Amino acid sequence: MVDFPLTGEQLALDLVNTRPRLPTGPVDLLATPAGLREWLAIQADRVSAPADAESVREVVLAVRELAATGLSALRQGKPPPESVLTGLTEVQRAAPVFLALSWADGVVATPERAGSAARRVGAELAQAVAELLAGPVESVRECESEDCVLLFLPAHPRRRWCSAQRCGNRARVARYYQRHKG
Numbered sequence: 001m002v003d004f005p006l007t008g009e010q011l012a013l014d015l016v017n018t019r020p021r022l023p024t025g026p027v028d029l030l031a032t033p034a035g036l037r038e039w040l041a042i043q044a045d046r047v048s049a050p051a052d053a054e055s056v057r058e059v060v061l062a063v064r065e066l067a068a069t070g071l072s073a074l075r076q077g078k079p080p081p082e083s084v085l086t087g088l089t090e091v092q093r094a095a096p097v098f099l100a101l102s103w104a105d106g107v108v109a110t111p112e113r114a115g116s117a118a119r120r121v122g123a124e125l126a127q128a129v130a131e132l133l134a135g136p137v138e139s140v141r142e143c144e145s146e147d148c149v150l151l152f153l154p155a156h157p158r159r160r161w162c163s164a165q166r167c168g169n170r171a172r173v174a175r176y177y178q179r180h181k182g
């Protein structure tokens, strides 16, 4: 099992947060087939499940790169590179949404995406990133723990850590030792 330090944030943030910095250094948790498979399983209620996770690897990593670059620019108060904006647009355009109609005591319209699994997954992720970049991006915070790069959208303004267990406790312990040193 791969230990994803933070999931359950906005989809775009969950995606960027698959490259955390651990005590051993930066890691890419999607680098292995198991990591990619497990992350897609965690996101199953918001990302289509491809029959073969490896078939979507390239597009998932590409959208993550666009998301990270775009977020990083905006968080520094700069416009994202043009290539990020056009890239995210193109990935969505490759798998347009349509309404699939069926009958169940009335016409039921279900939004679906056209295209291969890779194109659909890419478009779903790119749309989530687009919504974040065009939306509440200024509210995105980075965990205050010195060596942590995880991003989140705080539901309440006092949230400072990616997770209270992971970084909150560590910071409290560090402060304790700082105070009681010597």
Ligand SMILES: [Zn+2]
Pocket: 143, 144, 145, 148, 149, 150, 161, 162, 163, 166, 167
């Ligand atoms: Zn953290």
